Amino acid sequence: ETGVTQSPTHLIKTRGQQVTLRCSSQSGHNTVSWYQQALGQGPQFIFQYYREEENGRGNFPPRFSGLQFPNYSSELNVNALELDDSALYLCASSLDAGARNLPLHFGNGTRLTVT
Amino acid sequence: LAKTTQPISMDSYEGQEVNITCSHNNIATNDYITWYQQFPSQGPRFIIQGYKTKVTNEVASLFIPADRKSSTLSLPRVSLSDTAVYYCLVGDIPSNTGKLIFGQGTTLQVKP
Numbered sequence: 001e002t003g004v005t006q007s008p009t010h011l012i013k014t015r016g017q018q019v020t021l022r023c024s025s026q027s028g029h030n031t032v033s034w035y036q037q038a039l040g041q042g043p044q045f046i047f048q049y050y051r052e053e054e055n056g057r058g059n060f061p062p063r064f065s066g067l068q069f070p071n072y073s074s075e076l077n078v079n080a081l082e083l084d085d086s087a088l089y090l091c092a093s094s095l096d097a098g099a100r101n102l103p104l105h106f107g108n109g110t111r112l113t114v115t
Numbered sequence: 116l117a118k119t120t121q122p123i124s125m126d127s128y129e130g131q132e133v134n135i136t137c138s139h140n141n142i143a144t145n146d147y148i149t150w151y152q153q154f155p156s157q158g159p160r161f162i163i164q165g166y167k168t169k170v171t172n173e174v175a176s177l178f179i180p181a182d183r184k185s186s187t188l189s190l191p192r193v194s195l196s197d198t199a200v201y202y203c204l205v206g207d208i209p210s211n212t213g214k215l216i217f218g219q220g221t222t223l224q225v226k227p
Contacts, residue, residue, distance in 0.1 A: 004158070033214075042202060042217030043159065056214055090158045103149065104215065106158025 004093050004107035012113045013081050021076040021110045023091030031055070032074040033104060034066060035090040043090055049074050078112075086114045119203045124222045133190040135221050137203030140184050148179060148186045151202045153220070159202060163188070190223075198225045 005024045013019050025032050031050045035043035045058035049068035063079040072093070078085055088111050092104035120138040127133045139148070147166050151159035163170055165177040165186070176189040190197055200220040 035215075040219075042220055043215075044217070045214045048214070058214065088156075092158070103161035103164065104159075106160065108157045111156070 004091055004105050006089075006091050006107040006110050008110060009108070010111045010113075012115065015081055015083060015114055017081050018077065018079045019081060019112060021078075021089050021091075021112070023074045023076070023093075023107060025072045025074070025091075025093035026105045029093035029095050029105065030072050031094045032068055032072065033092045033094070034074070034076050035092065035106075036060075036085075037088040037090055037109070039087070046076070081114045083114050086112060088112075118216075119205055119218050121201075121203050121218065121221045123219060124224065126224050126226060127193055128226050129194055130192050133193050133197070133223060133225075135188045135190075135201055135203075135223070136185055137188070137205075138185050139203070139205040142183050142205050146183075146205050148177065148183075149204045149206075149215075150175070150177065150188050151204065151217075153200045153202065159217075162201075193223075193225045195225050195227060197223065199223060 004026050007022045023032060033048040034046040036046055037043040046060050046064055047057040047066055048055045049066055052068045065077045066075060068074045088109040090106050090109045092106045094104050147164055149164040150162040152162050153159040163172055163175050163177045165179055167179050170177045178187045200222050202217050202220040204215050
């Protein structure tokens with residue numbers, strides 16, 4: 001069983017730039033959620049993708065966008081980077097958006113630093 | 116989703132049993148209680164989930180009193196490798212969002 005993998009592991013960008021983060025879901029999982037974790041804080045939900053459609057969104061501006069591909073992998077795109085976007089970005093996969101109370105399986109994240 | 120309150124930090128020694136209590140006074144009828152563990156520079160890892168009474172797996176036990184307004188994660192005989200942040204989450208995982216609300220968690224420091 002392959003776990004959730006994210007790339008790159010670390011990234012440094014300049015304010016105003018754009019960034020794309022990638023996630024491969026765990027084998028057999030069709031749902032991907034993205035979280036932002038600032039230093040010393042718990043993860044905050046950004047959005048979820050299910051069957052290639054956004055399926056729920058947290059309190060993040062539109063410059064945070066995503067995609068899900070037919071193989072269930074996903075991308076998180078952030079435009080016009082701000083210093084406060086510096087964080088650990090976590091991807092989590094699960095089986096079936098409609099199933100309740102199933103645990104999410106997280107990757108180890110991408111550490112984004114905006115200077 | 117219901118808000119949770121847990122201690123910011125706890126210290127323990129190797130071999131001891133550690134109990135982390137989470138308060139969730141506004142828990143709803145359909146809400147489950149889930150605990151995640153997070154090591155530095157890693158994603159959270161599911162530990163245990165329960166609805167009422169007691170749940171036990173190979174890693175931990177979860178005790179939930181009858182009123183369900185609190186829960187206690189019990190880690191038997193901790194080791195240094197149990198040093199991590201532990202998150203208590205409460206909710207009826209919405210069927211189509213996968214949205215989990217994490218608090219600040221409890222940082223457990225296990226000392227030799």
